[in-house]
Amino acid sequence: MRVYKQIPNELETGLEAEDVAPSQSDTFERHESGVRSYCRTFPMLIDRAQGSYVYDVDGKRYLDFLCGASSLNYGHNPPELKRALVDYIAQDGVVNALDFHTRAKERFLREFHRVILKPRELDYRVQFCGPTGANAIEAALKLAKKYTGRKSVVSFSNSYHGMSAGAMSVSSSFRRRNEEYLSPAWVNFLPFDGFTGQENEIEFIRAMLTRPGSGYGVPAAFILELVQGEGGVNVASKPWVQALYRLSRELNALFIVDDIQAGCGRTGRFFSFEHFEVVPDIVCMSKSISGYGFPMSILLLNPTIDVWAPGEHNGTFRGFAYSFVTATEALLQYWDRPDFARALGEKSLLLARSLEQLRARYPDAVERINQLGLVCGIKFRSAEAAQRVQRHCFENGLIVESCGPDSATLKLLPPLTAGMDELEGGLRTLLAAMETA
Ligand SMILES: Cc1ncc(COP(=O)(O)O)c(C=O)c1O
Structure with a gap:
């Protein structure tokens, strides 16, 4: 995986900005305000996005369970x-x-x-x-x-x-x-x-x-x-x-x-x-x-x-x-289509069942699950554990955000349009991240 990273400026490296491959450049560090935040947790250079996935400039695919902080409930670039x-x-x-x-x-x-x-x-x-x-x-x-x-x-x-x-x-x-x-x-x-x-x-x-x-x-x-x-x-x-x-x-x-x-x-x-x-x-x-x-x-x-x-x-x-x-x-x-709302019920049931299993499997790490429909919070007993899991998820192609006063909750916001297979895929990545972390 080629990770977009913030490298030291040219005084320290002796490199001109142009000498650096685009996804390795320090453009953001040099030219964008320090107020930026999500990009620090998710160091990647996004190229395009379609459906439930975003792709970085190297073609790596990420399942998006953040969905622009719920501003992309129907996924990316829905064709209709x-x-x-x-x-x-x-x-x-x-x-x-x-x-x-x-x-x-x-x-x-x-x-x-x-x-x-x-x-x-x-x-x-x-x-x-x-x-x-x-x-x-x-x-x-x-x-x-x-x-x-x-x-x-x-x-x-x-x-x-x-x-x-x-x-x-x-x-x-x-x-x-x-x-x-x-x-x-x-x-x-x-x-x-x-x-x-x-x-x-x-x-x-x-x-x-x-x-x-x-x-x-x-x-x-x-x-x-x-x-x-x-x-x-x-x-x-x-x-x-x-x-x-x-x-x-x-x-x-x-x-x-x-x-x-x-x-x-x-x-x-x-x-x-x-x-x-x-x-x-x-x-x-x-x-x-x-x-x-x-x-x-x-x-x-x-x-x-x-x-x-x-x-x-x-x-x-x-x-x-x-x-x-x-x-x-x-x-x-x-x-305008009743099937859509019906499918949301099925998807939230799938998430509820899987997350309950996850909680039961890792009682020492997970304090509780909060969920209503397709917004789910996994409250960890420590912020460090939540962040470790978040990092492993990201490395394995799943984007999830943390939230809560102490950042100890991982928040899943999958696209409402995600297929069951995509939801299951995301949950599998999450489970593997729990295992590793
Ligand atoms: C519940 C709630 N209200 C208000 C806002 C603010 O919206 P905006 O960031 O578009 O100003 C947010 C943003 O995350 C939110 O989650």
Whole structure:
């Protein structure tokens, strides 16, 4: 295997950059900011990608169980979506249109309503945000404060909502939090399900938000991931979510679900909240909503809280039409066909069975498995063990990410479109890595 590695600069080696083979060059070390991160864990030079696989410049194939942090739920370059995009480009379809009306956006809105919202009896308006998840979070927080006239929001332990100042302020996830940039005065963190290990966590939350003298006020909103992604694949229980939802109704506070990572089928249903039988006031979506890895981010709003004035949350790239074209095609190719959702159930069962076997086989290494659908967390007893397994997986052609406050959880995010054989192949590589590590 030829590994792309960061070599010392030319002063130390006596080599000009051009003397070095492309995949061995220090271009990134020399020219890209030190802020880069994934490329440090996965030292490779990617050439192309198709389906469940990415290929490096030497032709080595990697099974991708990271999927662009769940922004590629339908795998890489799905052919039907590519065809729709190429057709649109060939017709000189407009590329970016701010929030002008375009046929690409009209079609997306119509099909999203027909394929996703109507069958689930959901009545939401769609707000197009600047194209990152963090921007949807910023919009949701602004709107909640405007609608309720209240200043504070409640967020939860081990949450992650993005890196812009507002989104980071509601993120407690320790690895990501940088206190210097935050304005946390308006955020109250409370325990996510299971965080304290106490039975009456919701009663604690209720007391903090309602009893005089707690120091907390009644919040504008609760914002939460129902399956915490970066925080360690923590799956909330249905009773906890329903009790929190009831509390939000009692307090007239908005219930905002961040479905940026857990949405678009990742949990086995289109929305994560379908498992919990609650209807959020605001849903934040991004990552896989475009279907093709293109930037796109939306809010779904209960129409009664859509109190924005025109232009109050503007942004140049809210109208990137290529995203709308592939997003629409993903709805038609996958969600308009009952077979697709059925297969997700079978795939998540396969993962559950195999991971349970893995846990039973390595009880000294693996503390527990957290899973909902096709997002699975293997919580190791030590971060070192998790990282050793991750490294072995990578060397043997499987890309998996680590997460959690102490990086001790390996998170599997396989493509929803992966075949059973590909899932089994990935699990075999994982098992072999466990054995070696
Ligand atoms: C749950 C959740 N919310 C928000 C975000 C932020 O999205 P973005 O990185 O596109 O700003 C992420 C990104 O990983 C996420 O996982």
